[in-house]
Amino acid sequence: MEPFEDWYRREHPRMVATLLLATGDIELASEGVDEACARALVRWERVSAMEEPTGWAYSVALNHARRIARRRSLERLLVRRTAPVPNVPPEASEVWGLVAGLAPRQRQVVVLRHVAGLKEAEIAASLGISRSTVSSTLRDAHRCLGHLLGPFPGGYDADPKEESNV
Secondary structure (H helix, E strand, O other): OOOHHHHHHHHHHHHHHHHHHHHOOHHHHHHHHHHHHHHHHHOHHHHHOOOOHHHHHHHHHHHHHHHHHHHHHHHHHHHHHHOOOOOOOHHHHHHHHHHOOOOHHHHHHHHHHHOOOOOHHHHHHHHOOOHHHHHHHHHHHHHHHHHHHOOOOOOOOOOHHHHHHO
16 A cells, blocks of 8 residues: 555645646645545545545545535625625716726726825835836826826816926
8 A cells, every 4th residue: 555645745746737727726726636635645545445546536626626616606696796886976987987997007006096095115015016116107007097088178188298388
């Protein structure tokens, strides 16, 4: 009978890689394989005597991953159905429409700066980027928002090149 530790060292990485390809989710794959290996350890005397102990472990891992995926899907569905609808003023919807048009990093930086009120250094730390990247991203986002807003009534153009003329 092969010791569990030897089987585990040999099969675990391959099983995780296989389940990753089957599920497309590394956390789900790892959780499924870990559960299967834990069950195999508890029943190792019986499992090691099987013709295909790894086949049994794959079956357990896939079943566990399917259960978790179904549970996650159900949880997302329930959250969507039961999540309270926020009372958003109409102006906020308009703002979101503009901000949603930004690139993801621009949107994150703008929201952290203007909604959360973080300073550039705090934004840099929270996003794992440099302060100068935050600054240039904010500048680009403001320029983009200016173009989305178009000219202001009274002749003010949101183009930063013309701001000095105002």
